[in-house]
Amino acid sequence: MELKLEHISKEYKNTTALDDFSMTFSEGIYGLLGPNGAGKSTLMKLITRNIKPTAGEIYLDGTDIHTLKREYQRLIGYMPQQQAIYPFYTGRMFLAYMGLLKGVEKKVLNDEIEKYASKVNLLDVLDRKVGTYSGGMKQRLLIAQAFLGDSKIIIFDEPTAGLDPKERIHVRNLIHDNSAGKIILIATHVVQDIEDIASQIMLLKKGVLIEMAAPEILTGRITDKENPDLEDVYLSIFGE
Numbered sequence: 001m002e003l004k005l006e007h008i009s010k011e012y013k014n015t016t017a018l019d020d021f022s023m024t025f026s027e028g029i030y031g032l033l034g035p036n037g038a039g040k041s042t043l044m045k046l047i048t049r050n051i052k053p054t055a056g057e058i059y060l061d062g063t064d065i066h067t068l069k070r071e072y073q074r075l076i077g078y079m080p081q082q083q084a085i086y087p088f089y090t091g092r093m094f095l096a097y098m099g100l101l102k103g104v105e106k107k108v109l110n111d112e113i114e115k116y117a118s119k120v121n122l123l124d125v126l127d128r129k130v131g132t133y134s135g136g137m138k139q140r141l142l143i144a145q146a147f148l149g150d151s152k153i154i155i156f157d158e159p160t161a162g163l164d165p166k167e168r169i170h171v172r173n174l175i176h177d178n179s180a181g182k183i184i185l186i187a188t189h190v191v192q193d194i195e196d197i198a199s200q201i202m203l204l205k206k207g208v209l210i211e212m213a214a215p216e217i218l219t220g221r222i223t224d225k226e227n228p229d230l231e232d233v234y235l236s237i238f239g240e
């Protein structure tokens, strides 16, 4: 599977949110790093087809994604930044709702729900109201809905926002352990979210892709520090 973005630009009234962005994604985990306003959300919305580019094309295995119908939506999983989950829904109801929106067939829906609830360790609480879940449990529920229906292109927007260190590691491992055969994009400004799991890091600044390389290549370029990590790379590019 190959998702190819060719010379994508997105202009809002007075802002160029993304400027001539080109990239070919194949299976793997990609970290998208950049400060506020860098264009991360814009890039994610373009891939999920929530917005259209001002210029450029996006191809999935050679087909323009805007010519694909609902089958494209079925391939896409998206975990939003906000935990906007109706609190009176149970976890099961929420996953069923999201699954139907994604086009998961009714006859396999319940099996799918239980499969992914089990992967994120929520099977026991699936019939409890989401309002009673902790922040980490809600986050894991959102991860489950992103994977539901065996999505092949999954986008995570700040997946560990607001979580304690233990839950952070849990979420990171969940994404990593379920990533085989998928294109996974994790947008964050929390470097640790992607440090150990992303095979490629994209650094976005004011709408421009300024770097794209494996983490060890990026850290290898830092010469003024012993054992530099990705945080040092981030600081060297985006300032302190």
Ligand SMILES: Nc1ncnc2c1ncn2[C@@H]1O[C@H](COP(=O)(O)OP(=O)(O)OP(=O)(O)O)[C@@H](O)[C@H]1O
Residues within 6 Å of the ligand: 012, 013, 015, 016, 017, 034, 035, 036, 037, 038, 039, 040, 041, 042, 043
């Ligand atoms: N609907 C919109 N109308 C006008 N300008 C917008 C709109 N959406 C985004 N922008 C602008 O485009 C630029 C990129 O925004 P974007 O939300 O993609 O950045 P981001 O990297 O996701 O930021 P954050 O880390 O804060 O979420 C910013 O300057 C933003 O103000």
